[in-house]
Amino acid sequence: MHQQHQQLLDALNACIAACEHCATACLQEDHVKMMARCVALDRDCSDLCALTARFVARGSEHASHLMRECAELCKACGDECASHQHQHCQECAEACRRCEQACRQAMAA
Known part of the structure; x- marks a missing residue:
């Protein structure tokens, strides 16, 4: 498997978790x-990342x-999570941003 694909898979799996x-x-x-919106986006984002x-x-x-x-859903989820002060939301926002970037880089390649 190409290194780029492995990096994307790593970002997707980290975002799921x-x-x-x-x-x-x-x-x-x-x-x-x-x-409620955070939970809904988390679930949608996790499912789409897995697929x-x-x-x-x-x-x-x-x-x-x-x-x-x-990439679009990771951005939406990351933006929502970033608006909350909870540590788990902040960590999720970062994972979503990394995954969004990895998806965009893979599409550009």
């Missing part, structure tokens, strides 16, 4: 209703379509 952790932690916050990773790993000709959507 961060989003899953963030969603779970958000559900344990005192004001969970305020975290994108599978398409990239198998070398699908349709991987680029998913990378485009994944």
